[in-house]
Amino acid sequence: MDNFVVSARKYRPQTFDTVVGQHAITSTLKNAIRNNHLAQAFLFCGSRGVGKTSTARILAKTLNCFNRTENIEACDQCESCKSFNEGSSLNVYELDAASNNSVDDIRSLIDQVRIAPQLGSHKVYIIDEVHMLSTAAFNAFLKTLEEPPKHAIFILATTEKHKIIPTILSRCQIFDFNRIKVKDIANHLSKIAVNENITADPDALHLIAQKADGALRDSLSIFDQIVSFSGNNLTYQAVLDNLNILDYDYYFKATGFANEANIPGALLLFNEIMDKGFDGHQFIVGLAEHYRNLLVCKDPQTKELLEVGETIQQKYIEQSKETDTHTILRSLHVLNKTDVDYKSSKNQRLLVELALMQLCSLKEELEKKKA
Template identity: 45%
Template sequence: MTYQVTARKWRPQKFEEVVGQEHITETLKNSLRKNRIAHAYIFTGPRGVGKTTTARILAKALNCLQPVDFEPCNKCDMCRAINEMQSMDIIEIDAATNRGIDEVRTLRESVKYAPTLGKYKVYIIDEVHMLTTESFNAFLKTLEEPPAHTIFVFATTDIHKVPPTIISRCQRFDFRRLQIETIKHQLKKIADEEKIKIDDKALTIIAKKADGGMRDAQSYFDQVIAFCGENVDSETVSKILNLIDEETYFNISDAIISKSFQTVFDTINTIYQNGWDFTDFLDGLIEHFRNILTVVLTNKTDQIECAEIYKPKYLQTSKEFSKGDLLRILNFLAKSQQELRFSNNRKLKLEIILSHLIGLEKSATISEIISALEEGKASDFSDEPIKKKPIDKLAEPTPLIKNTSPLKKEKKSSEEFQSSQISASVASSSTVKANINNFDEIVSRWNLFVEDISKEKAFLLAPIFSKVQPASIDGNKLYLENLEPGFMETLSLNQEYLEKKSMNFFGKKLQFVEKKPEKNNEIKYTTQKASKSSISDPFERTIIEELGGREIS
């Protein structure tokens, strides 16, 4: 017997044999059962998912002499003639090569004639989107009102190229892209029937390479069998189909965890030596981290497409990454895709991308950082636990408000006291909850206060606060000395900011007041504050209000 490729040998002959398209095959069977047969159908979907096959089964079911549960029997004369492509009542036309208006006119003429043996004359037009505009227009009237014995079945992979006037005259069925598990199950069934040993990993590689098409999967299956014979192993399949092994992607995710930059160059060298495409590798790496994110979010491996042997490893790897980390990684890789495609040296560019990826530090939410600090533990980004500094190494302790109740004093634990201290290294960004009334404490923290506002307002406040020192305090008024000219004007423009900073550092809003010198040595700094309402020039107003300038009379 002449050899037949798997796609032809295992082509479905009944509706129930069409895998992954149950929503269509059941609808067509019900139409036959209820005798609600349309005069025109249009099947659309990716390549190799069963469009033409389903059209042929429909043609057999319509003309079968002995149907079984509205399925073709494949035994009667009509079924055998159709299977052997010898029936004159089933006309298959390739629109890619018969796309002109002359061919459509010939078809219109043949539609008039009744079927020779069967009940229906069925026209199956494949790749119908290839017809010209004139051909579609010539076909409209015939398609809308064909003879009762004529049925049209169109198949196309590009439904958007078919005019809406054609689609509206047909019943439309959308064929789905087949899932990897569906393809694997069918290939396993074929392998068992053909006495071929193949493992799950090899089936997964073939199914992923097929990209949702059963016909492509069966073609790759034939290619693998031709090389391996009856014993197929996954390593050989990867080499034949030139696919990147899943282990390569796990090497990268493991390198991110261990900060191993050497892995980058080892991996790139392997890709280069094997002739793998760098863009395909980056696409696969994005899918790899997408799988990890899926496991992190769902705690399951049901929604990832991979071999069964890798699912436990995905569960293990997911424990090393947070949601924030994975979103940053995926965002970074997605942006890098475009850069890699337009790069002149893709090998070098990919080395840089992966080096950046491994160099990314872990992220944490604000609540996680606060919780780690309160518990004295390291964050997810540190390899060592946070060590609490001894109290004498901290900045000057902030005295708490005295409490006359001895019972409440005892309840104040040493841990709460430590948490109220402010480290000198972070004092500039910390807040003081206690209300400081002691002038000595204000003096002790004054330099930190000036340092902090100088960092945030380097251009405006740093110069005028460089020599200023507190002289005394009276309630909320803090008297200052060694003031530079223009100090009070600039102070008034930044009053709200300084009140907030003083609240953070000293526990209350302070009003800064100039200390007047002794009468016999009095030096008056006279300034004239410009009135906002009296300034018409917008540039002058910006200089005075935003930059602390003053009007000199």
């Protein structure tokens, strides 16, 4: 039986061009290598799963490649690249600062820094979760970071830049990694689905990308989970069932009832949502996001801010035509207040029901004012 390799490892970027959603950073690093203008200390900052450690490894591999391509990518054929791919390269040293955060761990690293590389031109030291180092360890590291040997390059990676002492920050070239856009994640998942011979609904991939909240690694973990659940046919419904997400249809129906001033319909819909085990707060937050999306659809210039699949985007455009801007803004005000009051409320269900009744009454109030 073949060993299963999770997608996050199997499709980990191996070249600068395969890093998703960080084009500005990868272009800068490639230009620095091309022009021989590379700093000796880098700080890669950003939330989880955005490519910090992957980019650090690619940089280490490319620096020591003997036959770099014209596009400044590693060749994958030379001795240095092969040893890196096999995990046996002596030129790359990785330290997890979360579990190796003492002065002794840093002193051990400093002792290794003095030794020149046996193969290639640089020794690269990648320190992950660097914010976990103790203050004493940071201070022990300062002098080496300021005046490292010519062959040494340090790449520090962190999710919490504010925890790093200013004296370390001042010695590093800082790169802030973006949260990856929903569209970029969905496109990447689509390519993986093709490679794995999986039929995937585009709306399902968009939903996975949204749930990942800007982290590509999270999206790949969710993707694997749903493929295990549904087999080689990844549908929108399978994602909803597996991740226990409220379907967009509920929000479209709730807005439809509000536009029709149909209070009984709105209350029965909310009762159905509660019966399915969903949280009232989750519904209110999702409905507020829905109204925000309707507002975004009102102008062609802001339509690009809508991070959903094409089918659902068309539904938003149609419903935004049926809902006037003033009603949307008033609805957002009601929902925002409900969101703020939810945790302190003694009767949370009644609070949500009152909000729905207010939404259903807005159109009538507006017409009375006009009259």
